[in-house]
Amino acid sequence: METVTIDPITRLEGHGKISIFLNDKGDVENAYLQIPELRGFERFAQGRRAEDMPQITSRICGVCPVAHHFASTKALDAAFNVDPPSAAKKLRELMYMGYFIYDHTLHFYYLGGPDFVVGPDAPPAKRNIIGVIEKAGVEIGKEVIKHRAYGQKITAILGGKATHPVCGLPGGVSKGLNKDEVKEIEKMVDSCIEFAKFSLKLFDEIVLQNKKYVDLILSDPYQLATYNMGLVDKNNKVNFYDGQIRVTDQKGEEFVKFDVRDYYKYIAEHVEEWTYIKFPYLKAIGWKGFKDGKDSGIYRVGPLGRLNAAEGMATPLADKEYNRFYETLGGKPVNSTLAFHWARLIELLYATERAKELIKDPEITSQKIRNPVGEPGEGMGVTEAARGTLIHHYKLTKDGLIDKANLIVATTNNAGAINMSIREAAKGVISRGNVSNATLNMVEMAFRAYDPCFACATHTLPGGMPLEVNIYDHERKLYKTLRQNL
Amino acid sequence: MKKTKTIVVGVGNKILGDDGVGIHVVNQLRKQVKNLDVTLEEATTGGLNLLDIIVGYNKAVIVDAVRSNNGEHGVVKRFSLDNFDTMHSCNPHDVSLIEAIDMAKKIGENRIPREIVVIGIMMRNIPSEFSECLSDEIAMTVPKAVEMTLNEIKKDNMRKISS
Numbered sequence: 001m002e003t004v005t006i007d008p009i010t011r012l013e014g015h016g017k018i019s020i021f022l023n024d025k026g027d028v029e030n031a032y033l034q035i036p037e038l039r040g041f042e043r044f045a046q047g048r049r050a051e052d053m054p055q056i057t058s059r060i061c062g063v064c065p066v067a068h069h070f071a072s073t074k075a076l077d078a079a080f081n082v083d084p085p086s087a088a089k090k091l092r093e094l095m096y097m098g099y100f101i102y103d104h105t106l107h108f109y110y111l112g113g114p115d116f117v118v119g120p121d122a123p124p125a126k127r128n129i130i131g132v133i134e135k136a137g138v139e140i141g142k143e144v145i146k147h148r149a150y151g152q153k154i155t156a157i158l159g160g161k162a163t164h165p166v167c168g169l170p171g172g173v174s175k176g177l178n179k180d181e182v183k184e185i186e187k188m189v190d191s192c193i194e195f196a197k198f199s200l201k202l203f204d205e206i207v208l209q210n211k212k213y214v215d216l217i218l219s220d221p222y223q224l225a226t227y228n229m230g231l232v233d234k235n236n237k238v239n240f241y242d243g244q245i246r247v248t249d250q251k252g253e254e255f256v257k258f259d260v261r262d263y264y265k266y267i268a269e270h271v272e273e274w275t276y277i278k279f280p281y282l283k284a285i286g287w288k289g290f291k292d293g294k295d296s297g298i299y300r301v302g303p304l305g306r307l308n309a310a311e312g313m314a315t316p317l318a319d320k321e322y323n324r325f326y327e328t329l330g331g332k333p334v335n336s337t338l339a340f341h342w343a344r345l346i347e348l349l350y351a352t353e354r355a356k357e358l359i360k361d362p363e364i365t366s367q368k369i370r371n372p373v374g375e376p377g378e379g380m381g382v383t384e385a386a387r388g389t390l391i392h393h394y395k396l397t398k399d400g401l402i403d404k405a406n407l408i409v410a411t412t413n414n415a416g417a418i419n420m421s422i423r424e425a426a427k428g429v430i431s432r433g434n435v436s437n438a439t440l441n442m443v444e445m446a447f448r449a450y451d452p453c454f455a456c457a458t459h460t461l462p463g464g465m466p467l468e469v470n471i472y473d474h475e476r477k478l479y480k481t482l483r484q485n486l
Numbered sequence: 487m488k489k490t491k492t493i494v495v496g497v498g499n500k501i502l503g504d505d506g507v508g509i510h511v512v513n514q515l516r517k518q519v520k521n522l523d524v525t526l527e528e529a530t531t532g533g534l535n536l537l538d539i540i541v542g543y544n545k546a547v548i549v550d551a552v553r554s555n556n557g558e559h560g561v562v563k564r565f566s567l568d569n570f571d572t573m574h575s576c577n578p579h580d581v582s583l584i585e586a587i588d589m590a591k592k593i594g595e596n597r598i599p600r601e602i603v604v605i606g607i608m609m610r611n612i613p614s615e616f617s618e619c620l621s622d623e624i625a626m627t628v629p630k631a632v633e634m635t636l637n638e639i640k641k642d643n644m645r646k647i648s649s
Contacts, residue, residue, distance in 0.1 A: 038502065044616035059501050059530065106534070110581050129581060129589050141593040148534070163530060 026433030031423035045405040066099035067385035073168030075392040078379025087366035088172035095158035100351035102151025103386040172370030196349040221428025227299035230306030237314035252332035260382035298416040301388030303343035308333040315353035340449040503613040508549040552606035567602040
């Protein structure tokens with residue numbers, strides 16, 4: 001069997017690697033993504049004061065601090081048996097919209113978008129935000145920077161700090177909003193709504209009106225018919241902050257809907273010997289290997305998973321886009337991995353519209369922002385991180401210390417699907433041992449669409465995302481190597 | 487508050503063992519830097535967030551763990567960002583600092599520090615186990631990293647005094 005290895009992270013840390021196995025004809029047989037798993041969190045958490053967890057978990061990963069902060073805070077609400085006042089929930093959700101605004105903006109313009117705006121075949125040195133600016137213009141670059149900063153500013157006003165918020169407490173939040181802050185946020189939100197509309201228009205012009213790109217989105221190598229998962233409100237509309245976890249099947253129909261406190265009844269985790277990552281799957285279906293279809297328990301989360309798992313968006317403009325999304329891409333569910341990018345922009349629009357609703361809510365300046373906590377016990381919390389469903393589960397001692405902690409993070413939920421997407425993309429571009437430089441990016445695009453966060457410490461200084469493909473012959477001897485940014 | 491001319495940023499995850507060495511160095515500096523014209527900060531992320539922090543200063547000193555590619559461990563080195571090619575840790579969800587700077591220049595940002603220096607603590611492996619403590623080998627590098635960072639700060643302050 002031949003092996004193709006892609007090292008997608010950096011040459012530095014040697015963790016995070018894609019291996020593609022070829023058969024003796026030189027065609028792709030299998031592909032595996034190995035991602036680093038940080039170890040010892042449960043032991044690290046044990047014995048700590050429960051109320052410190054929202055701060056501690058926000059440091060697990062510099063990419064999703066706000067998502068961890070609130071999944072943790074909500075787990076503590078449950079563990080201390082307290083329901084926060086309605087104003088506190090709204091403040092948390094508003095802050096959450098700020099996080100989505102900056103996170104989705106960053107992904108589309110800096111990370112995922114360049115493949116489309118600059119082109120999937122463009123040289124790697126051009127396929128980045130600089131290339132986007134060269135093609136779309138400096139003014140657009142300024143808008144991108146401005147609105148990403150607005151998202152962060154909104155988060156910082158509510159959370160104390162954008163990167164490591166300090167506002168979430170069991171039973172509420174530590175800080176409310178004053179009228180000046182409301183005015184400042186509203187102004188930024190108004191601008192963000194226009195920016196989100198503009199981003200969808202840009203996507204329309206550059207991607208949807210280009211037949212080549214639409215064909216690419218709908219092409220076989222990027223299709224995956226898994227189950228889909230996401231949080232929904234009582235009307236089955238997408239919700240990032242709260243609601244029930246809904247799973248839909250390959251026909252787009254509801255498979256199951258459950259409360260996070262029952263997650264372990266519905267989700268199990270499969271272990272493979274070649275990676276520390278556990279692969280969650282639907283317990284009722286079972287683990288059937290890296291396969292899609294209704295007989296395999298693998299599901300997808302993140303923007304596409306959320307849209308597929310819901311029946312619409314709860315705000316008018318985003319809902320209109322939601323309907324157009326399904327009309328354009330052939331009905332529900334959409335199984336194209338590359339459609340994650342469009343779904344992400346629809347969510348960006350929803351986040352801005354929802355932020356507007358919240359900032360206009362008279363209750364947002366209420367000072368009743370915390371309820372007294374009850375006796376410590378056990379609790380689960382769920383939020384939708386930008387990249388998918390995130391679950392925190394704590395068991396506390398009678399003194400309010402952490403006895404047990406379990407987290408299921410977004411990228412883990414997608415781990416099975418990411419593996420399959422890489423395999424399918426590789427099948428589309430590698431045949432009879434022929435591997436070109438374009439291979440690298442076509443495969444990379446498959447996992448980049450998920451916006452994966454490798455749950456690692458997150459300070460990167462070198463340029464670009466290094467990528468290495470090692471191709472081995474059927475005796476596993478190195479046959480060819482492709483590299484970028486190395 | 488008057489903005490200083492130099493900023494030192496310790497980068498890392500302080501709950502991920504040796505990964506947080508940059509933050510340990512900055513904490514140590516807080517005790518030693520009293521009268522110098524410098525701002526001390528910490529950051530967890532690279533790229534755009536790091537750029538946001540250093541914009542507006544003349545000089546930025548970034549203290550971070552660096553993965554060595556030749557087995558070096560527990561050695562402190564000074565790099566200039568221009569020719570920097572081995573800074574550790576992964577984050578597919580951000581651009582690199584170099585890319586962030588290029589982008590900022592492209593849209594006319596003129597407050598990027600004229601000089602960006604990296605004080606790198608070389609490591610053989612990337613930490614992957616949660617802990618608030620440094621390993622003995624890396625803890626021993628902290629005084630050296632503090633000294634080298636102080637040299638960078640003093641250079642800048644001396645220039646200021648002489649000019």
